Amino acid sequence: MRICKRLLSVLMACSFISTSAALSASDVFAENNISCNIYDTTIDSESKEAVSSLSQEALIDDNVGAAELTETPYNVFDIYNAHQTYVKLHSGDKSLMYKKAEGIDVSYAQGQIDWKAVKDSGVDFAIIRAGFGNADKYPYQVDTWFKYNIEEAQKVGMDVGVYWYSYATDAQGAYDEAVSCYNVIKDYDLQYPVYFDIEDPSQKHLSTYETSVLIETFCSEIRSRGYYAGLYSYANLLTTKVYKEVLDKYDIWVAHYGVNVPSYSKEYGMWQYSSTGSISGIDHAVDLDHCYINYPYIISPDTYEPDGTETDSVADLRPVNIDKGVASGVDVSVWQGKIDWEKMKASGIDYAMIRAGYGNLSTQTDKYFKANVEGAEKAGMDFGAYWYSYASSPEDAVLEAKACLEVIKGHKFAYPIYYCIEDQCFASMSSKEISDIIKAFCSELEKNGYYVGVKSYANFLNTRVDDGVFADYDVWVSHYGVAKPDFSKNYNMWQYTNDGTINGLNGSFNLDYAYLNFPEIMKNNHLNGF
Incomplete structure (x- = not known):
């Protein structure tokens, strides 16, 4: 990662606003003599939207109630580096870090699922929708089948993660969604990340800056509450509407159908390659996913039991995405x-x-x-x-x-x-x-x-x-x-x-x-x- 820790801590500070001393992201950037454009990786040919001229005060309400800003901003890299050290201490090498796994992602749309039949069909993991929007304010926005899906999937030994579908258009909304998500999932152990699903049409008008603030707010809050955070969206949005430094910090789950390789050139851990899959135990079409990172091991290295399919390199697992230039x-x-x-x-x-x-x-x-x-x-x-x-x-x-x-x-x-x-x-x-x-x-x-x-x-x-x-x-x-x-x-x-x-x-x-x-x-x- 080329950018220094201090610079990224500044970006992260956008999401941690104290109720007693509200500080806008604009103030944080200005205080450190950093232009908001410094992280902009928008591809002009695909996205013409400029970085928003709105002040962060227009994006973040003073009463967010997130963790207080300290003199030294919360630094995820210290946590990440500590975690990597922990993993190395418990593994001795990287031989368990990667593994090819086949999965599905489900919501209320799949109805009642026979999870034993799904497990018996060879599915390794499931990413389950926990809900959408601000479910603390609107309880009906918890996915109606979430409790059934996660409990029945875990009963048959299925590894699971979750995703939260976002409608947020400002950092306050993204923070509320993170808190809602946590309140829904807090009683469950997960073997896969908690993904922030950003793809709603209501978010298309947002600039790269605004989109990145939403992602950073949700993911950093989820991470601060002890969960492994990830980002889900379609390839074009990930390529054109998110700062590189945000993409580098969170595990990516990319959606791209009907191709041999997703058109996303940066690192990703999971690929949703179809929305029309057919799986035993599910009566409706279901999304299908390839996973290349051994999340069950990374998330719980002490309890993980190897099965011999792990490897120390992702190169042979993931389809090659070569940039052939012009x-x-x-x-x-x-x-x-x-x-x-x-x-x-x-x-x-x-x-x-x-x-x-x-x-x-x-x-x-x-x-x-x-x-x-x-x-x-x-x-x-x-x-x-x-x-x-x-x-x-x-x-x-x-x-x-x-x-x-x-x-x-x-x-x-x-x-x-x-x-x-x-x-x-x-x-x-x-x-x-x-x-x-x-x-x-x-x-x-x-x-x-x-x-x-x-x-x-x-x-x-x-x-x-x-x-x-x-x-x-x-x-x-x-x-x-x-x-x-x-x-x-x-x-x-x-x-x-x-x-x-x-x-x-x-x-x-x-x-x-x-x-x-x-x-x-x-x-x-x-x-x-x-």
Whole structure:
């Protein structure tokens, strides 16, 4: 998690307003010199709503009655870290943390359920609706079948969690819903989280800021009362209307039907993949869920009994959700030999990264650079270039930059020029030495009107390059056999395999995804020869 604890504690303070000294979220943000926009992860193409200009006083009533604000705000990370330490002490390792389980979620809509038949059919768990809205004020808003469902499910040994359907449009409403939910579920032990279900049409007009305040208010209150809190909604809302820092704090249950993988790129523990399931013991259609996190173990590690299906990694359990970016590419050099660029273009490849050369002499041009550039140009394929480094010092890197400039002049590159730092010659250098070499090369090309970046494998970038480099230049990261490269900083190109195949062409290829519309950037800003 990239944001510091203090910053997140400030966000959490939005939900903990004292009756004796009411403090608005606006005041809390202002007091810490933090813009309310800092957490905004709204995707403009999917949600045009701006962060609300309403003061938090309009969202939170002075008489919420939540836990009093202390001088040091309540910090969930201390609790989370303590819990993780507890889990490790009781498990010795992470071998029980993940497990594939199949479940259902039910409400009054399913009527009377034969829970023994459900259990016998192979269902592992059930998430049961406890109620909706402010049930303390309106008792009829407790789900009419909740008591029956949870007690009968537990009688047959079914693991259960609950969800509370929200109609809240302000933090007061979300707090009231959390208290109502607690009062309904407090006499029951749960093996799965308590989920805040936010999906009602009445909430669609809320901004990212307002939506996040609702979630934070409900979930933090439920958590403070000793329950494991989670968030449920459909993929689009989770992607466009919730701050990343809120998503990172609570377990996610994502709904997306009719797809192989939910269109939600962040971490999630459960996926509601169908609303039309048929299960023995239930007369009506029922929602079906895949779960990937071993909640019964995490919630009650002392009493959990392993069954041998647990694992220490979620990678093999959850369907892979790969972000393929905006363009698919290939990178080539002399090692690929002569390439049929017309077939390359016809195969669906959008762009090519072509090795221009290596070392500090312009005579060290890649043997196939000229042929590859001409072939790509003739086929109408966009391309960029990279220079393989052997530099031993910043001065040597400047010589490499000048050699690169000599080789690439006269061509238009719709994609960046990357400095490839992968050779064994860098193994004995310090991070500062390597970073100074990168800066020397990149700044020289930048002065000459080129969009530049650094290319290397993920572990090298993580451990051997100073963060300042990533703030100044683009990154092309190499990491194979994963759903996402293990690199936490920003990158705009990913080399995801060195063993790819391309229709109509023999041999294996390095394949890439690009995450920016580089051709538009180069043309609009008159870079790289444009």
